Amino acid sequence: MKRKILLSFVAILLVSVLIIGLLSINLVKQSYTTELEKRLVTNANLIAAFIGTDDIRPEDPAFSKLADELAEQGQVRMTLMDHQGRVIYDSRADRELMEPHHQRPEMISALQDGIGKEIRYSDTTGQEMMYVAVPVSISGNVGVAYVVRLAMDLQEIDALTKHIVWYLTISLAFGLLIAVVLGFRLIDRIIENIRGIVNMTQRMADGDYDKHIYLESNDEMAELADHFNHMADRLNETIGKLSVSNARFMALLTSLKNPMIALDQHKCITLMNAASENLFNVKAAELQGHHLLELVRDTELDDVIQEVLENQSDQQVEVTLREPAEKTLRMMTSLIREPEDPLKVTGLVILMDDVTEIRKLEKMRSDFVTNVTHELKTPLTSISGFVETLKSGEIEDDETRQRFLDIIEIETERLTRLINDILTLSEIENIRGHEQKVPAAPGDLLEEVISMMETISRHKEVALHREIARNLSEMSLNEDRFKQMMINLIDNAIKYTPEGGKVSVSAYEKYRSLVIRVKDTGIGIPDKDLHRLFERFYRVDKARSKKMGGTGLGLAIVKHIVLSMNGAIRVNSEVGKGTEFVITLPLS
Structure with a gap:
């Protein structure tokens, strides 16, 4: 840059x-030529007047x-011609x-206009000459008798031009020398100031707004540096506020548990929080920048978003997603x-609430009410x-009457079991985390549960085996709930195992957990029913379950x-x- 400015x-x-x-040469040459022309004209007129008298021919x-x-005194070349141009x-x-x-x-020109002027090259003298010609009239005669022409070479003009x-x-040489010396100093100072401002802008571009530049001058460069310093201070203050605001916004966006997506007017994504990711x-x-449909x-x-943008009115809608997982x-x-x-609307924000579990629970509650109604109604x-029928008195046969009473008793027991199971399930759900637990082995x-179930297994002719590890660690648990859990599992296993079959119960410790296998x-369970096995009132084989007296709530x-014991259960x-x-079940 320095070289460019200097050049x-x-x-x-x-x-x-x-x-x-x-311009100076042209002006001097023009002035000299004009002055020379005036002198030649004056001299030519004097000579013409002199010749025009009767005293000389x-x-x-x-x-x-x-x-x-x-001619010698005037340092000119003088030529006298008659009116026909012959040189006298x-x-x-x-x-x-x-x-x-x-x-x-x-x-x-002299014969036509009374005076002739011309600058041209002379073949006679071999020089550039200025010619002035005037006509001469003899006193007492009419018309032009002679023409006097004075000429002078222009060597003095060439000499003056050379000077x-x-x-x-x-x-020019002295001017260039002084200009280069002073220019170098001035340009060095300007370049140094510019370099300081450039370095400052580079630091500002890198995010450093704390540096300032001070120039030892009182010109526009110093004023520009002051403006840069002021701009840096304002930018530092503004960016600081933006950083704090952005940090708060990002903290708020990150802490927002609900998925959130911001769109522009063209329904393209501009922002997503971690929950939506x-x-x-x-x-x-x-x-x-991608469209929401992607x-x-x-x-x-x-369509809803398009309607919101067109009508500028917020709406609420439920959407069921199929990918990556089915969610409502x-x-x-x-x-x-x-x-x-x-x-002026520039876009919109979509706040999402995952209601998948709520909808599942609502459906389960609806199904539960339907199932309970059906189970109680039957x-x-x-x-x-x-x-x-008994009240009508139409049954006179004691045996028939007794059979009816037995059926009523069976249905009453079934109804009682159903109500007890519903109450038990409700109680477990309501007191989860607050039930009384005591240390127990x-x-x-x-062993107690297996001993209780051996009678049922022998009656069904199903072998009941046990493999209980010795010295199992004590656990804090509700003994009644634990026994109820094992009774339901072992009772189910005996019910759905044909005569001559086998049911085995094993327990051991692994990774600080108690593992129980029944x-x-x-007969086994089809794969399509495994994921619904623990739903209320769900039966794999409804007719067989009712025949065996099941309520559909055991599992x-x-x-x-x-x-309630912070454990997990799976089925194979x-x-x-x-x-x-x-x-x-975790031991701790």
Whole structure:
């Protein structure tokens, strides 16, 4: 940059001096030519007046002598011609050898206009000459008798021009020397100031707004530096406020548990929080600027958003997602408006609430009410029918009457079991985490339950085996719930194991947990029913379950008891080969 400025400075100086020199030379040359022309005209008029008197004639020998003296004193070349252009006298050439001058421009102009002027090259003298010609009239005669022409060479102009060029060259050399020295110092100072400002802008571009620049001058560069310092202070203050605001915003956005997506007017994603990234299993940076349909492939939601943007009214809609996992989301829109112009909408925010579990619970509650109603209605209808029949007195046979009473008793017991199971399930759910627990030995409790169930297994002709590890660690638990859990599992295993089959119960410790396995060689459970096995009133084989007196709540009670003990339960089954329930309970 320094070299460019210096070269530009020198080029401007050279051009300026060149223009001034050319104008000066032209002006001097023009002034000299004008002055010379005036002098020649004056002298020519004097000579013409002198010749026009009667005292002297050009043909006289005395005229040549007088003309030579006048030409020598005036340092001019004098030529006298008649009106036809024939040379009568010339101070520097032999008139005999000279051709007629009637075609010379100055001769023609003198005869036509009364005076002739011309600057041209002379073949006679071999120099650039200025010619002035005036007509001569003899006193007493009419018309032009002679033409006097004075000429002077222009060597003095060339010499003067050379002097001017010489002086200009010396002036230019000194001027360039001084300009280069002073220019170097001035340019160095300017470049240093500019470099300081450039370094400051570079630091500002890198995010450092604490540095300032101070210039030792009182010119515009110092004023520019002051403005930069002020701008840096304002930027530092503004960016500090923005950083704090952005940190708060990001903290708020990160802490927001509900998924949130911001869209622009074209329904393209501008912002996503961490919760939405986790929900859709994507990265916000990958979808920045992409259309919402690339994330949520639901045309109904797209239509709702379009309606919100067009009508500028917030709405709420529920959308069921199929990918990456099936979920039901309640989406609430909120328009983004310009702070300065509330009527201008620049986009919207979608706040999502995962209501999948709520909808599942609502469906489970609805199914539970339906199932309870159905389960209660069936035995009640049966009891009511038999009671009306007995009350009518139409049954006189004691044996028939007794059979009806037995049926009523069976249905009443079934109804009682159902109500007890419902109450038990409700109680487990309501007191979860608050039930009374005492230290107990799980091995002893398992032995008690197995001893109780041996009678049922022998009656069913199903072998009941046990593999209880010795010295199992004590646990803090509710003994009644623990026994109920094991009774339900072992009772189910015996019920669905045909005669001659086997049920085995094992317990051992692993990874600071108690593992209990109840395995049978029964009918097994199809794969399609495994995921619903612990739902209330769900039966794999409804007819068989009712025949065996099941309420459909046994496994649901088992699952809730396991959950109340912070444990986990899983099931492995193969149709025709048997089923195994595995319970894992933490010892601490």
